[in-house]
Amino acid sequence: MTQSYVIIGDGIAGSSAAETLREGAPDADITVITDEGEALYNRILIKEFAKGKLPEMPISIHEPEWYEDRDIDLRLNTLVTNIDPDGHRLQTHEDEVIEYDKLLVATGGTPTQLPVENSDADGIHHFWTFQDARSIREHADEAETGIVVGAGLLGIDLAAICGAQDVEAHYLMRGDCWWRYALSTEGAEILHDAMREQGVEPVFQSGVDHFETDDDGHVTAAIDPNGDRYEGDFVGIAIGLNFNTEILQGTGVERDGGILVDEYMQTNVDDIYAAGDITRYHDTILGERAQNGSWDSAKAQGTIAATNMLDPESEAFRFVSSYSITHFDFPFLSFGHPTIGDDECERKYSDTEWRRLAFKDGKLVGGVLIGDLSPQSAYKKLMREERVVADQKDVLLEKSVDLDELAPAQEQ
Numbered sequence: 001m002t003q004s005y006v007i008i009g010d011g012i013a014g015s016s017a018a019e020t021l022r023e024g025a026p027d028a029d030i031t032v033i034t035d036e037g038e039a040l041y042n043r044i045l046i047k048e049f050a051k052g053k054l055p056e057m058p059i060s061i062h063e064p065e066w067y068e069d070r071d072i073d074l075r076l077n078t079l080v081t082n083i084d085p086d087g088h089r090l091q092t093h094e095d096e097v098i099e100y101d102k103l104l105v106a107t108g109g110t111p112t113q114l115p116v117e118n119s120d121a122d123g124i125h126h127f128w129t130f131q132d133a134r135s136i137r138e139h140a141d142e143a144e145t146g147i148v149v150g151a152g153l154l155g156i157d158l159a160a161i162c163g164a165q166d167v168e169a170h171y172l173m174r175g176d177c178w179w180r181y182a183l184s185t186e187g188a189e190i191l192h193d194a195m196r197e198q199g200v201e202p203v204f205q206s207g208v209d210h211f212e213t214d215d216d217g218h219v220t221a222a223i224d225p226n227g228d229r230y231e232g233d234f235v236g237i238a239i240g241l242n243f244n245t246e247i248l249q250g251t252g253v254e255r256d257g258g259i260l261v262d263e264y265m266q267t268n269v270d271d272i273y274a275a276g277d278i279t280r281y282h283d284t285i286l287g288e289r290a291q292n293g294s295w296d297s298a299k300a301q302g303t304i305a306a307t308n309m310l311d312p313e314s315e316a317f318r319f320v321s322s323y324s325i326t327h328f329d330f331p332f333l334s335f336g337h338p339t340i341g342d343d344e345c346e347r348k349y350s351d352t353e354w355r356r357l358a359f360k361d362g363k364l365v366g367g368v369l370i371g372d373l374s375p376q377s378a379y380k381k382l383m384r385e386e387r388v389v390a391d392q393k394d395v396l397l398e399k400s401v402d403l404d405e406l407a408p409a410q411e412q
Contacts (some may be wrong), residue, residue, distance in 0.1 A: 001139070002027060002028060002029055002098050002218070003025060003028045003029070003101045003102070004028065004029040004030075004031070004099060004101050004102075004310060005021050005025070005029070005030045005100065005101065005102050005103075005104070005306075006031045006032075006033065006090065006098055006102075006103050006104070007021075007029075007031070007033065007103075007104045007106060008030050008033050008034075008080050008090075008103070008104070008105050008106065008107055008247070008298065009030045009032075009033075009034060009104075009105065009106035009108060009276065010033075010034035010036065010039060010040050010074070011040065011043070011105045011106060011108050011132055011276060011298065012040065012043070012295055012298050012299045012302065013106040013108075013275040013277075013298040013299065013301055013302035013305075014032060014034070014049070014104065014275070014276070014277075014302060015032070015040040015061070015302065016153050016298075016299045016300075016302035016303045016306070017104050017275060017302035017303065017304075017305050017306040017309075018030055018032050018067075018070075018072050019107065019306075020071045020135060020203065020302070020303050020306035020307060020310075021306045021309065021310065022072060024306070024307070024310040024311075025310060025334065026288075029073070030070075030071070030072045030073065031072075031073040032067065032072055032073070032074050032075065032099075033073065033075045033078050033080060033092070034074075034075070034076060034077075034078065034099075035077065035079045036076065036077070036129065036131075037076055037077050037079060037131075037139045038060070038076065038130060039060070039061075039063060039064055039066070039074060040060075040061045040062040040077070041059050041060050041061055041063045042058075042059050042060075042061055043295060044295055045058060045059050046059055046129075046130055046132075047127075047133070047157045047160070047161065048131040048132050049130075049134075050127070050133040050137045050140070050157075050161045051137075051138060051160060051161050051164035051165065052137060052140075052141065052164060052165060053149075053164065057395075058306050061132060063115060064076075070310075075092075078092050078093070078094075079092060079093040080092055080093075080247050081093050081247070081404065082247070082250075083247055083248065083251050083272075084251075085251050085252065085253075085270070085271070085272060086152030086267050087099075087152070088100055088103075088105070088271065090247075095407060100271075100272065101271065102271050102272075103271060103272045103273065104272075104274065104275060104302075104305055104306070104309065105210050105247070105248065105253075105259060105272065105273070105274045105275075105278065106222050106274065106275045106276045106278065106298075106302060106305075107243075107244035107245075107247070107269075107274055107276075107278055108241075108243070108244060108277055108278055109128075109241030109242055109243045109244055109277060109278060110128070110241065110244060111126035111237070111238065111239075111240075111241060111244050112127050112239050112240045112241060112270070113126075113237075114141070114149060114208060114237050114239060116208050116209060116210045116211065117210035117211065117398055118210060118211035118212065118213050118219065119208075119211060119237070121211055121213045121217055121218060121219040122213075122216070122218040122219065123139065123143075123218045123219040123233055123234055123235060124211070124218050124219050124235040124298040125139065125158075125234070125235065125236050126236075126238070127158055127236060127238055128241075136158075136236065137161075137165075138160060138403030139234055140161055140162065140165035140234055141165055143165070143167045143169065143232050143233050143234035144167065144168065144231045144233065144285040145168050145169065145172075145233055145234070145350070146162045146167040146168065146169035146232045146233075146235065146236070146239075147169060147170055147171075147172060147208075147210055147221075147222045147230055147232035147234070147235045147236070148162060148169055148170070148171040148172065148200070148235075148236045148237075149172050149222075149235070149237045149238070149239065150236075150237055150239040150240075151171075151173035151174065151175060151177075151178050151179060151180065152179055152204060152212045152238060152239075152240075152312035153179070153323060153325070153334075154197075154238035155171070155178075155236075155238040155239075156178065156179075156191070156325060156327065157238070158237075158238055159195055159198075159200045159236075159286045160198070160200075160327035161173050161236070162198075162199070162200055162234070162236070163195065163198025163199055163200050163327075164198070165394060166199065166236055166310070167199070169199065169200045169201070169232065169234075170193060170200075170203050170230045170232070171200050171201065171202045172202060172203050172206040172207055172208060172222065172224060172230065173203065173204050173205075173206060173207075173370035174205070174206065174207045174290055175200060175204065175205070176204050176205065177189070177192070177200065177204065178191050178192065178409060179346055181339040182273060182334060182338040182339045182356070182358075182366075182368055183356065183368060184346055184356065186346070186348055186354065187346060187348070187354040187368065187370060189354055190330070190351070190352055190354055190370055190371075191328070191332070191370075194327075194328040194330070200222060200377065203224070203228075203230070205226075206224045206225070206226065206228070207224055207225055208222045208223070208225075209224055209225045209227075210222075210223055210236070211223075211224050212229075218233065219233065219234075219235050220232070220233060221379040223233065228287070241277070241293070243257075243258050243259075243277075243278045244258060244278065245258070246277065246288075249271060251272070252268070252269050253267045253268065253269050253272055253274075254267065254268045255292070257280060257281065258277075258278050258279055258280040258291055259274040259278050259279050259280065260279075260280050260289070261274050261275075261279050261280070261281050261343050262281070262282050263274070263281065263282045263283075263284050263316040263317050264304070264305075264308040264312070264313050264314075264315070264316060264317070265279065265281065265301060265304055265305035265308060265317060266308065266312075266313075268272050268354070269281045273305045273308065273309055274296065274305070275301035275302045275304070275305040275392070276298040276301055276302065277291070277292065277293035277297075277298055278290065278384070279301065281301070281317060284316055284317070284409050285318060285320070285365075285383055285384065285386060286337070286360070286365060290337060292321050292337075294321040294322065294323045295313075295323075296319075296321055296322060297319060297321035300317065300319045300321075301317060301319075304316070304317040306344070318384070319334065320335060320336050320380040320383050320384060321336065322334065322335040322336075322376065322380075323335075324373075329352070330352040330353070330370060330371045331369075331370075331371065331373050332369070332370050333368070333369045333373045333376060334366070334367070334368045334369075335366060335367055335368075335369075335379060335380060335383075336358075336364070336365055336366030336367065336379075336380070336383055337358070337365050337366040337377055338349075338356070338365075338366035338367050339358075339366070340365060340366065341358035341360045341365050341366070342359070342360055342361070343358075343359040343360070343362075343390050344356060344357060344358050344359065345357050345393040345396070346397075347397045349371065349372070349399060350371065352370065352371045353370060353372050354368075354370040354373030355367070355368070355369055355370070355375070355397060356395070357396060357397070359378070359390040360391075361388075362388035362390040362391070363383070363386055363387065363388055363389070363390070364379060364382045364383050364387075364389055364390075364396075365383065368384075372399075374400075374401075375400075375401040378401045378403050379396075379401070381403065382403070385409075387406075387409050388409070389406060392406055392407060404406070
């Protein structure tokens with residue numbers, strides 16, 4: 001009997017799952033449902049598009065023909081309104097009923113709204129979809145002054161867009177440095193200086209109390225909690241995601257800051273799986289639940305989820321993710337889980353070269369590399385091996401990391 005697989009979400013997690021399912025089940029019925037109006041595109045490259053550096057064409061990864069050639073039923077502009085796990089079926093906004101044998105939820109998130117006055121004014125942007133990127137590019141090209149809110153990996157994209165589009169901007173941050181949970185002020189200052197060179201001024205211990213607008217409802221300025229006023233006719237906000245789990249209400253699927261899944265991407269409900277940044281998965285390296293929104297992690301999760309949909313509990317998700325930033329004259333990369341841990345070490349090698357490593361229970365769990373990315377393979381290997389190495393920080397912080405110089409695990 002022909003198996004039917006349904007995937008909700010056509011991001012990299014959903015798409016990689018669809019591809020894996022088709023390779024493993026040539027005769028299966030595969031349906032991909034997305035509420036977006038276009039097929040899979042590169043979320044990494046849309047920031048370059050918004051900066052005015054790329055045309056639209058290289059951004060798309062899969063045209064509709066890609067799905068047709070693989071006999072995958074792609075449903076664009078389709079919203080799932082109800083899931084019935086007992087009946088193994090779901091319902092769309094057009095009251096269509098679609099049955100499934102196995103279901104994958106890869107719906108991602110929606111940008112969190114800033115809960116302040118006038119946060120919905122014209123000229124205020126959130127950056128997540130390709131359509132967001134189009135609006136941002138068009139507006140930034142016309143704007144003269146800007147404001148960026150959100151001191152994380154998505155916020156710095158908005159800051160870089162302002163810099164590339166010659167928008168003189170202030171970057172309002174709540175703490176004393178950018179991405180303060182992963183960087184010290186010394187490491188972050190390398191990024192701060194690079195922002196300033198592009199015309200974006202970091203403002204610390206700040207934020208937004210409310211926005212001001214003109215008579216037409218267009219944003220004109222932000223007032224921070226200190227009472228300071230920053231003019232801006234372009235505003236970019238990136239303060240996190242609200243995960244799209246509403247469709248799972250009433251299904252019994254466990255949720256807590258995301259969809260809870262095991263190392264096989266299975267939920268607690270039979271035949272329902274999840275993948276991508278929406279998941280809180282069992283990390284077999286950490287030995288606890290983790291969450292990761294990077295592109296490479298989402299792609300790997302989608303592949304693993306599909307593998308286990310085809311052959312239950314056949315392959316566990318065991319992966320060290322990484323996230324890179326290419327906005328400046330030096331490279332930047334984070335790996336693993338750099339914001340957690342009970343111990344850390346760091347070193348500055350030059351004005352644009354710095355490194356920080358995070359440890360938990362003596363094991364390397366993540367880090368940040370600025371300027372020189374060459375040690376990343378060695379660090380990821382140590383993470384996968386789960387070696388206790390926190391007592392050998394000097395070796396790990398050598399300019400050139402040689403794992404052979406580490407004491408053997410049994411001698412530690």
